[in-house]
Amino acid sequence: MARQGSLSANPAPSLRIGEVARRTGLPVKTIRYYCDEGLLQPKDRSAGGYRLFDEENLAELAIIRALRAMDVSIPELARILEVRRAGVCNCGVLKDSIAAKMESINLRIGELAAMKDELARLLSSWQDCGGSKLQR
């Protein structure tokens, strides 16, 4: 009964996990994992136990995807989303976490650049190796 939205005037269409996966591009397993970790709370369950998602869940997944791509950890995300879910403005929390993330990105970029230089140095110092025995 009441299958997939269009029968009722309810604006929440109750997407199932596969559809959410299709729309977000995330693997089904990953979405389930986010649910298990408390990042995502499906709005409902079907009589058979299927997770039912709504547009708000999609919005949350968009946030999760964006911040995960920036290496925000799952616990940190849980914190952020919880505050968000409580309806409180969490600009402060987000700003702190984003500022910290930018700092760590800067550090990481510096490290990577140093590595690259070192590798380039290494490569150029090897131009003369002929392919015989290695002198240890």
Place this chain on the structure above:
Amino acid sequence: MARQGSLSANPAPSLRIGEVARRTGLPVKTIRYYCDEGLLQPKDRSAGGYRLFDEENLAELAIIRALRAMDVSIPELARILEVRRAGVCNCGVLKDSIAAKMESINLRIGELAAMKDELARLLSSWQDCGGSKLQR
């Protein structure tokens, strides 16, 4: 008998794992782990079963440390060190792996820079948030 080198003229002083840890700055557990994974082969064992390392092992650890810092994976390192141990010049292998690594570092730096820009944009667009309810 023949404790810790100086009694014999042998140039290999048979370091124990703690001393190797001290010299390389790596945790004992990590060195043991590298042995388990086949990256490092202690030259000997004491009668009591202690791993005994030599200078060559230290050289290998230096390589491991340097390449691990550049995110070369353990299996890849195992491959590299195996070839090296066989006495064959593995400049080709190393060069390929280093070139690939530089490529991926470049990619990663680009990604990180893009993230940073996006985060900066995000931060600057939030200067006006007052701290009340979040409009979702």
Place this chain on the structure above:
DNA sequence: AAGAACCCTCCACTGGGTAGAAGCTTCACC
């Protein structure tokens, strides 16, 4: 011979998923 420092193996845990198994639900079509 005692005691401190050192080392051994084995097992379990981390984070962020991913893979597969066994079984239940939903859907479209006939």
Place this chain on the structure above:
DNA sequence: GGTGAAGCTTCTACCCAGTGGAGGGTTCTT
């Protein structure tokens, strides 16, 4: 109304590169 396929459920186990601890043996110094 029946059937097959797809989709879903939970559960367990695995990946990497280590790290932590338990429980017990070894080496060195005094």
